[in-house]
Amino acid sequence: MNTHINRAVSSAPAKVILFGEHFVVYNNPAIVAAINRRIRVSAQLNDMSRVNIKSGENSLCVPVNSNDSDILSHDNSSISLFPIFKCVKHVFEEKNLVNVGVNLEIESQIPHGEGLGSSAASCVSTVAALYSLFSDLDKNQIYETARLMEQNIHTNSSGVDCYVSTFGGIVNFEPEKGFSKIRPKKKFTLLIGTSGIKHSTGKVVSQVRQFRQKNSSFFDDLSAKAHLICKKAISSMNEGNESELGSLLTENHNLLSILGVSHPEIEKLIKICLDNGALGAKLTGAGKGGAVIALIPNDSSKEILAKISRGPGKWILVEFDYDGVIPV
Numbered sequence: 001m002n003t004h005i006n007r008a009v010s011s012a013p014a015k016v017i018l019f020g021e022h023f024v025v026y027n028n029p030a031i032v033a034a035i036n037r038r039i040r041v042s043a044q045l046n047d048m049s050r051v052n053i054k055s056g057e058n059s060l061c062v063p064v065n066s067n068d069s070d071i072l073s074h075d076n077s078s079i080s081l082f083p084i085f086k087c088v089k090h091v092f093e094e095k096n097l098v099n100v101g102v103n104l105e106i107e108s109q110i111p112h113g114e115g116l117g118s119s120a121a122s123c124v125s126t127v128a129a130l131y132s133l134f135s136d137l138d139k140n141q142i143y144e145t146a147r148l149m150e151q152n153i154h155t156n157s158s159g160v161d162c163y164v165s166t167f168g169g170i171v172n173f174e175p176e177k178g179f180s181k182i183r184p185k186k187k188f189t190l191l192i193g194t195s196g197i198k199h200s201t202g203k204v205v206s207q208v209r210q211f212r213q214k215n216s217s218f219f220d221d222l223s224a225k226a227h228l229i230c231k232k233a234i235s236s237m238n239e240g241n242e243s244e245l246g247s248l249l250t251e252n253h254n255l256l257s258i259l260g261v262s263h264p265e266i267e268k269l270i271k272i273c274l275d276n277g278a279l280g281a282k283l284t285g286a287g288k289g290g291a292v293i294a295l296i297p298n299d300s301s302k303e304i305l306a307k308i309s310r311g312p313g314k315w316i317l318v319e320f321d322y323d324g325v326i327p328v
Ligand code: MEV
Pocket: 017, 020, 021, 022, 023, 024, 025, 115, 117, 156, 157, 158, 159, 160, 161, 201, 205, 285, 286
């Protein structure tokens, strides 16, 4: 075995989808940004041929050669770590590792199941830590593998979450053209509110698939509107037009509500934002719970945060992250 170092630590950021979630799964664009909340993974090889994963309250300790059904017959705490186990298996097979195992410790600042990309960031950070044991970080390789591993969480993944967690920044994704960076003319202040209602991205994505099957031409109309919103949002960012950007967020949210992926608690949080001076607000990520984002004027962010925080939801002001995955 040719290792580079014995222990490696990586950290990858959470993300918010600013525009285009769900529609992106069906060949439409999305605008996604990495934010300054991270998942840190430390990887250390062991000579017991075991995979030992610890992540908050959850843990999984199994032989490296366990198969998927062994893991999936465990309790929910272990099953939640199945995608991480798959990352280990993938890298170990790629590197032809035998008679060796790994201890992984995962520390997260990202609430799980709330649309902020914790699953993608944990795959990106795990894959990065594992590869770092053998060579220097190669972000393209990390993205390709993490994207493949995210399919263990939901099979229809567009890959945007893993991309932005790997490379950072604000990114426009157009399925036919690929990813391009957006550099807004001015700083935008973004507020995130989590509802505490967890969702399964895979389930919500398949509900949307059913909606699309039943309402194909209506879905196409909504997609065309979402596509146009993304185009306008890029211009607003390039021009630094925050009031237009805010209105576009709310317009995008209305399309997601029509798709059926909102939730009464999410609607409540959005109303609170709009009633208290936000320029626009929408759900972010898969929906059916999870988080909302609100654009608020730069010059009154603290006052607005204070007012909004009096109601339900947990609120934080976030900054965009331009580093993506990094060694620690
Ligand atoms: C989940 O964060 C975003 C979705 O659009 C799914 C995906 O893009 O893979 C709902």
